[in-house]
Every structure is written in C-alpha cells, then in structure tokens.
Amino acid sequence: MNKTVNQKAWFLVLPVLILVAFSAVIPLMTVVNYSVQDTFGQNQFFWAGLEWFEEMLDSDRMWAALGRQLMFSGIILAIEVPLGIFVALNMPKSGFWSSFCLVLMSLPLLIPWNVVGTIWQIFGRVDIGLLGYTLDALGISYNYTQDTFAAWATIVVMDVWHWTSLVALLAFAGLKSIPDAYYQAAKIDQANRWAVFRFIELPKMAGVLMIAILLRFMDSFMIYTEPFVVTGGGPGNATTLLSIDLVKMALGQFDLGPAAAFSLMYFLVILLISFVFYTVMTTIDAKEG
Amino acid sequence: MALEFKSVSKVVNGETHIHPTDLTLEAGTMNVLLGPTSSGKTSLMRLMAGLDVPTAGQVFWEGTDVTGMRVQDRKVAMVYQQFINYPSMTVYDNIASPLRLMGKSKAEIDTAVKQAAALMQLEPMLDRKPLELSGGQQQRCALARALVKNAGLVLLDEPLANLDYKLREELRVEIPKIFEESGAVFVYATTEPEEALLLGGNTATMWEGRVTQFGLTPKVYRQPVDATTARVFSDPPMNFLDLTKKGEALTFGQGQTAPATGPLAELADGSYIAGFRPNHVEIAQPAAGAIMFDTRLSVTELTGSETFVHLDYAGRKWVGLIHGVHDLKLGSALPVYLDPRHIYIFSETGDLVAPASYALAA
Numbered sequence: 001m002n003k004t005v006n007q008k009a010w011f012l013v014l015p016v017l018i019l020v021a022f023s024a025v026i027p028l029m030t031v032v033n034y035s036v037q038d039t040f041g042q043n044q045f046f047w048a049g050l051e052w053f054e055e056m057l058d059s060d061r062m063w064a065a066l067g068r069q070l071m072f073s074g075i076i077l078a079i080e081v082p083l084g085i086f087v088a089l090n091m092p093k094s095g096f097w098s099s100f101c102l103v104l105m106s107l108p109l110l111i112p113w114n115v116v117g118t119i120w121q122i123f124g125r126v127d128i129g130l131l132g133y134t135l136d137a138l139g140i141s142y143n144y145t146q147d148t149f150a151a152w153a154t155i156v157v158m159d160v161w162h163w164t165s166l167v168a169l170l171a172f173a174g175l176k177s178i179p180d181a182y183y184q185a186a187k188i189d190q191a192n193r194w195a196v197f198r199f200i201e202l203p204k205m206a207g208v209l210m211i212a213i214l215l216r217f218m219d220s221f222m223i224y225t226e227p228f229v230v231t232g233g234g235p236g237n238a239t240t241l242l243s244i245d246l247v248k249m250a251l252g253q254f255d256l257g258p259a260a261a262f263s264l265m266y267f268l269v270i271l272l273i274s275f276v277f278y279t280v281m282t283t284i285d286a287k288e289g
Numbered sequence: 290m291a292l293e294f295k296s297v298s299k300v301v302n303g304e305t306h307i308h309p310t311d312l313t314l315e316a317g318t319m320n321v322l323l324g325p326t327s328s329g330k331t332s333l334m335r336l337m338a339g340l341d342v343p344t345a346g347q348v349f350w351e352g353t354d355v356t357g358m359r360v361q362d363r364k365v366a367m368v369y370q371q372f373i374n375y376p377s378m379t380v381y382d383n384i385a386s387p388l389r390l391m392g393k394s395k396a397e398i399d400t401a402v403k404q405a406a407a408l409m410q411l412e413p414m415l416d417r418k419p420l421e422l423s424g425g426q427q428q429r430c431a432l433a434r435a436l437v438k439n440a441g442l443v444l445l446d447e448p449l450a451n452l453d454y455k456l457r458e459e460l461r462v463e464i465p466k467i468f469e470e471s472g473a474v475f476v477y478a479t480t481e482p483e484e485a486l487l488l489g490g491n492t493a494t495m496w497e498g499r500v501t502q503f504g505l506t507p508k509v510y511r512q513p514v515d516a517t518t519a520r521v522f523s524d525p526p527m528n529f530l531d532l533t534k535k536g537e538a539l540t541f542g543q544g545q546t547a548p549a550t551g552p553l554a555e556l557a558d559g560s561y562i563a564g565f566r567p568n569h570v571e572i573a574q575p576a577a578g579a580i581m582f583d584t585r586l587s588v589t590e591l592t593g594s595e596t597f598v599h600l601d602y603a604g605r606k607w608v609g610l611i612h613g614v615h616d617l618k619l620g621s622a623l624p625v626y627l628d629p630r631h632i633y634i635f636s637e638t639g640d641l642v643a644p645a646s647y648a649l650a651a
Binding site: 179181182184185187188189190191195199200202203204 | 335338340360361365366367369370371373375376377378386387390391434438
C-alpha cells in the first residue's frame with residue numbers, strides 16, 4: 001500500500017506536543033536535572049553524576065519502602081479483583097435495581113482521596129470512631145496508630161472500600177457485553193455455574209479485567225493521600241509506602257538530589273511493571289480469545 | 290420422533306410473545322420457521338428447547354409431556370445466528386465439550402469429534418481457537434458441536450444469516466443432509482422466503498407471534514391461507530389491490546373496470562382484496578386475457594439480469610420483478626399487465642377465498 005507522505009500533519013499535532021512538553025516533559029527534565037546535581041541552596045548546583053542513583057540503590061530505606069509498596073499493591077489486587085468480579089456477577093443485570101447498584105457502587109469513586117482518608121481516620125478511632133469504638137467494646141485490641149497489623153488492615157480495608165467498585169463496574173461492563181446466546185448455549189450443553197464462569201464469563205471479561213488490574217496496580221503503586229492522612233506512614237515506618245517516603249525525603253529533609261533520583265527510579269519501576277504486565281496480559285488475551 | 294405443541298402460549302410482562310399455538314413437528318424432514326424479525330421464531334424455538342416455560346399449554350416429546358422440563362434434562366442442540374463457541378477452548382475441545390459433560394470415554398469422544406470435524410471440514414483447524422477461524426469455520430464449529438450431541442431435537446436459529454453469500458449456499462445444502470441422517474426433529478428458522486423454498490420440507494409461517502400456516506413448503510407457498518401468510522412468504526412481499534365484483538364486471542382500485550374473465554368469472558359478487566406476486570407483473574407482451582393497470586413508476590432497482598420496479602397504483606404501492614434490464618423513466622406512467630390466473634383472491638379480512646389458478650394446477 002502506498003501511503004501519502006504529508007509533512008504538514010506535524011503542524012496539526014504541534015499544539016499537543018507543546019502542551020505535553022509543558023505539562024510533562026519539562027517538569028520531568030527538571031527532576032532529571034536535580035537527580036544528577038547537588039545543591040546547598042542559593043540556586044548553586046554542583047555536578048554529582050550518578051552518585052544519587054548509587055546511593056539510593058544502596059539505601060536500605062528505599063528497598064524497605066519498595067517491599068512495603070509491593071506488598072500493599074499485591075494485597076489489594078488479590079482482594080479487589082476477585083471481590084470486584086464476585087460483586088459484578090451478583091449485580092442485577094437490568095432494571096431499576098441494576099441502576100441503583102451502579103449509582104451505589106460509583107459513590108466511593110466520587111469521594112476525594114483526602115476525604116476518604118479522613119473518613120477512615122475518624123471511623124477507626126477508638127475514642128469517637130464507630131469502627132474503632134465497636135472493636136474496642138468487643139474486646140478486640142485495635143489501634144492503628146500503634147499496632148502495625150491494625151494500621152495495615154486499616155489502609156488495606158480503606159483501599160478495598162474505595163476502589164473495589166472500579167473493578168466491579170469494569171467487570172460488570174464486560175459481563176453485560178456477553179450475548180445471551182452464550183448462556184443459552186451453555187445451558188443446552190448442561191454446563192454448570194463454574195463452567196459458565198470459567199469458559200464464558202472469564203474469557204469474555206479478560207480484556208476489561210486487564211484494564212482494571214493495570215489501573216489498580218498503577219494507582220495503588222502511587223498511592224499517597226489516603227494512608228498519609230490515616231497513619232502518616234506509621235507506626236514507625238510500618239506503612240511508609242514509596243510515595244510517602246519520597247515526600248519525606250524531598251520536602252521533610254529537603255534532599256532534592258536523592259529524592260529526584262528516587263522519583264526517576266520510581267517512575268521507571270511503574271513503567272516497567274506496567275509494560276511487562278500489559279505484554280503478558282495481551283499475549284494471554286490473544287491466546288484465550 | 291415428534292415434538293408436539295398443544296395450545297402453547299407465552300406472555301412476558303403482559304406482552305404476548307406467542308399466541309396459543311398447535312404444532313406437530315416430525316423427524317426426518319426439514320421444519321422451517323419462516324417470518325420477519327421479531328415475529329416470534331426465536332421465542333417459539335426457546336419454548337421448543339425448554340429454555341422458556343410456556344405460560345399456558347403443553348409440550349409433548351415422543352408423546353410424553355415435557356412442559357416445564359429444564360433444557361438441561363432434555364436432549365437438545367441449538368445453533369444461533371451469532372457464532373457461539375467457547376472462546377478459550379480449541380476447536381477440538383469445543384466440539385468435545387458436550388460429550389465430556391455427558392461423561393463419555395476419551396476414545397468415544399475422540400471418534401465422535403474426528404467424525405464431526407470431517408463432516409464440517411474442520412480437521413485442519415482442530416487445534417485452533419474459535420477467534421482464529423473465519424466466520425464460516427466458526428459456524429461450522431458450532432454446528433459440529435450440535436451434531437456430536439446426537440440430540441433428538443436440533444434447533445437452528447438463522448444459522449446462516451451472518452455468513453457471506455457463497456458460504457451460505459454451501460452450508461444450506463450440507464446442513465439438511467447432515468442432520469436429516471441423524472433422525473432428529475429438525476427446526477430451522479429463517480427470515481427469507483427463498484431459503485425456506487430451497488430447504489423444502491415443511492414450513493410454518495409466522496407473523497406477530499402466531500403460526501399463520503403450517504404444511505408442506507410448496508403448498509404453503511402456492512396456497513397461502515391468508516394475506517398475511519402470502520405477504521410473509523414472498524420476497525418482495527405480495528402486492529395487493531382492492532377488487533369489487535358485480536355481475537360480469539370487475540372494478541379495481543379507484544374505479545378501473547374490466548370484464549371478469551377466466552377464473553375470476555366464477556367469483557361470487559362482493560368486495561375482495563386481490564393479491565399477486567411481484568414476479569407475475571409484466572410490462573410487455575401480455576398473455577391473452579391479461580388485465581392492464583395504469584401505474585406510475587417511482588423507483589427502479591437493477592440486480593443485473595432483473596429489474597425491480599416500484600409502482601404506485603390507486604394509493605397502493607406495488608413491486609414488480611421484470612426480467613431483463615429496461616430503460617424506464619422514473620415518475621412516468623407505466624402500463625403493467627397481469628394474467629388473471631396469477632391473482633389470489635382474499636376476503637376483506639384477509640382470508641383466502643380462491644388461490645391463483647396457476648397455483649392449483651401446479
């Protein structure tokens with residue numbers, strides 16, 4: 001096929017290029033700039049090369065935060081994806097109750113992140129929070145400011161509460177797109193509920209589930225506001241996830257160089273995992289159809 | 290084997306999908322359900338399969354009442370207009386799936402799958418996933434799955450509607466042969482009169498949730514019991530015009546008169562609706578005794594060797610199918626001829642009074 005060469009097309013994308021340059025590329029370059037220099041204030045910079053990157057790679061602090069971060073993302077994905085699918089499977093398919101459920105499910109998604117944090121921060125307090133008070137009254141020791149397990153449980157449950165809806169809504173959209181004839185065919189073939197899920201619903205949902213997992217992974221990997229509001233990264237460093245650690249480093253200690261190097265590596269890790277994940281999932285998707 | 294409906298009806302949310310229907314479908318012959326979209330073909334098939342329970346009436350299978358028996362407990366196979374296969378399984382596993390659910394042995398399954406695959410020409414594709422196949426192959430896979438089940442009742446719901454022309458021709462010839470050998474009761478739904486005629490066997494014409502007529506396909510075509518059946522079983526639909534007979538004189542439409550000749554002479558006095566098929570319209574060389582109608586030409590469509598002419602006559606819209614390509618001027622007057630032997634006479638309520646005499650002779 002002969003394609004018409006038309007260089008004028010570049011002019012049409014130019015506005016977008018300029019916009020992206022200002023919104024993404026130039027700020028990113030600033031970070032790159034910081035990451036290879038050292039500064040002691042007064043706008044004086046000294047060349048540092050890859051020193052900050054080496055320092056960060058040797059830093060136990062960053063590896064620990066990365067470990068916590070991976071654990072957090074792993075846990076919430078392991079809960080939210082199956083739970084979201086389960087909710088979607090049990091939602092009414094049409095009619096008033098279907099719309100009602102959809103609105104109900106969307107509500108947590110509409111609440112600003114810091115408000116979600118505040119809600120759970122108060123909800124979990126032993127003195128005035130409904131959850132904390134009830135657990136305490138039942139004799140269960142629960143204090144997310146002092147107990148590591150309680151702190152983790154709180155931020156995990158909070159994230160599940162906030163985001164399972166997204167997975168459920170996407171899975172529901174996937175389910176709705178399956179023609180009724182598939183279910184009839186399965187019925188006629190005498191397939192049981194599990195077989196219908198395994199051989200019809202799951203393969204047909206694979207595409208949207210991939211998007212759901214990707215979105216939830218990236219979002220949870222970058223999570224900052226909610227756990228920061230609830231636990232502030234504590235007790236100790238128990239819930240100091242990557243972005244909380246980064247902010248502590250950059251703004252708390254004003255270590256701009258290491259923080260910039262950290263940021264870049266953080267960015268690359270997300271990019272890399274997302275890319276690997278996407279590639280693997282699309283291959284599976286192509287195979288499964 | 291036979292499937293029998295005794296005044297079966299289906300009402301969903303106060304809306305009647307199927308009016309009380311009596312129907313007996315025998316094995317060993319093709320049973321065609323013919324009707325336009327949403328005339329109730331699929332609803333009727335769902336009742337036959339047991340996917341839906343009738344609101345009233347009974348369904349008998351080989352003389353046993355199976356009303357309300359779940360589809361899982363019957364031996365039914367169904368193929369749809371969409372190509373329905375399990376997306377994550379290979380073609381082999383797709384065809385094998387109903388047999389595995391039946392708990393057949395590995396060797397039995399293998400033999401049956403290979404045999405069905407051979408019949409459907411799927412042998413080279415057994416290791417592929419359905420989405421890697423062409424539309425025709427996907428539908429063959431679905432057909433093979435229906436075939437291996439060895440079901441007593443095989444329902445095909447417009448199975449060829451989504452295939453291209455050439456594949457349809459091929460499969461239309463193959464499908465009846467393959468399934469008729471299995472000795473199953475065989476039901477085939479289609480929207481196309483031509484397909485019903487090509488398939489032969491018996492045809493049930495459907496209109497707005499009713500079976501308007503059921504019988505041998507050629508007979509239903511030649512002697513439709515009412516105007517609705519005639520309209521359903523004609524593509525383009527049958528043309529109609531008002532007709533009054535008084536003594537020896539016929540009055541058509543808005544006042545055109547003609548002497549009553551041929552079969553029309555035997556008609557009792559009264560008002561009727563006359564019907565004729567598009568292919569009986571002539572624009573030249575009229576047969577002896579043909580009646581001329583002054584129509585106005587509104588649209589022409591060329592199909593290569595034939596021309597569709599859309600005509601206005603006395604407030605009615607007609608379609609004529611004329612052999613050959615003609616250079617006709619749109620909007621101009623066009624006299625067309627009709628042999629009285631090709632005219633069906635219906636009462637004003639649409640019931641057949643007299644079939645066209647050519648149809649009786651054939």
